[in-house]
Amino acid sequence: MRTRLFLLLFVMAGLVVAFAPLPVPAATPQAQTFRMEAGQFAYSPSELHVNPGDTVTIQLVSTDVVHGLYVDGYDISIEADPGQTMTLTFVADKPGSFRFRCNVTCGAMHPFMIGKLTVGTNNLLFRSVGLVALAVMGVIISIKQKT
């Protein structure tokens, strides 16, 4: 009975950690422009941080062959020929962490030409850390109870 109660408590705590709404920092949306160089097989800069609501402009410049940029979660993309600058503008209205990747076959390591866009805070990571801590706590308590 006591074990079931503990289990229920931990499941409920887990649901709170996973789904409870978090306060959103009230940053005024801005326009942010990044000049990004794409070369086999990396972007520079490879990590972008913006605030939710920002209007993001990425000027993609390819330094060798044709490269693309596809943003996971936003499902938007552009392609740039060598030496050409292509511009992608979007409103970062989905918070979280997203991979962006080359969507034009550009060479052997093309599938792994990846960068990272973080909009606001990476809440999923923090929630996951909370879930992991909770899980370990639950297991340790159950071990202590048995011994």
Added chain:
Amino acid sequence: MAKIELTRGPFIKNALKSRYPQLAVFVIMLVGYIFAILAGLTGTPVGSRNFSIVFVWIAWWAILILVAVPFFGRGWCAVCPIPLPGEWLQRGSVLAPHDKRPKWLNLRVPKIFRNIWLQNISFLLLALFSSVLLTSPNITGIVLAVMLFGAIGLSTIFERRAFCRYLCPVGGFIGLYSQTAPIELRIKDKQVCATCEGKPCYNGSQAGYGCPWDVFPGGLTRNTYCGLCMECIRTCPHDNIAINLRPFSADLAKPSTRLDEAFKAFIMLGSAMIYAGVLLGPWGVLKDAAYNVGTNAWFIYAVIFLAIIFVILPGLFTLGILQTKSILPLKRRFASLATALIPIGLMFWVAFSLSFVLTNASYILAALSDPMGLGWNLFGTANAAWQPMLTSVLAPAQTLALVGGLIWSARTAQKAANEVKVSSIPVIVYCLIATLVMLWLLL
């Protein structure tokens, strides 16, 4: 949960006893395997358009790590085509055993090699070159061919499936993780085996061959070295072999005491973390180092790779278990407690593979229509556009896998710690730290 004997029903039992259904699958697999070699060696050098890369490293890998290993253990080994030509040559027969006289040298594998250290080394060799292997069709073709001919060569020198049991780089980790699967092949009654004359399951009979995996089924307590070839089901004269459905990770209740298996757990755990950082991370310098084999950067990468696997991960683990008090020697505690790394390692690979596979699965359609990249359009899908799949559920699914893996490992650590009579807390903390690193790398 009690075990459920799947072979109780005549349909499944007859299907497994007959050689024809398995042979049909084997032939299809062998044709696919040989085609993958040919596509790799003669097809387009563009990996995402070549059958060998797309079907081996995306389709096969997805099925293996997301379905076959977690749910069927060594199910892949049951249909793997690699040992077939060698085995046919060794037996001088494709189907029934008509003549038991050895056709070749038929030597016993030397005792020094009767462990999984060679499999650990062969996996690491591939792992160090993985960036090239995963992306270059010709290298994939060469490696597949080397494995096929290696298996043939070993079949002519050694008895049984020496390649599968002692050298296959894939078989080593499938064996390790097969212990978590809810499927097992076991005997029904020990007494029957004890009194059985001739032990045909191990030595063979007119009904079939002796265990190709060099295992006496009567002594099976873990899935690790049973290749699910079904030969013992055919040879047992007492109908004493069963395929059972059982709870997940039943084998892990009794932890291993072997260092080669413990290091396999570290190799797999470390490789998953390194790949998550190198292949899926945003750091171009790491990708460059991993891909440019032979350069100074690659040598540094290789040294760091091996240091993480053989020094840092086991070193931190040892430091943790040094805190526990026990009359058992450290080596024994190390090997037994490393069993706890098996579930977490499997889930790390699941989380890593989800990202890799879902992002690249759309290449399968194009490669299906134009497997060699020669401009064919067999099914009208050759020009299917690349599109990542399920990106919105990917990160939550990875989180679930990693958190689930941690809980699973913590429970396993508790059981292993009870066996060696030490505290499980250091191992659980170790798993927690590894999971946090993996979360940071993937999310």
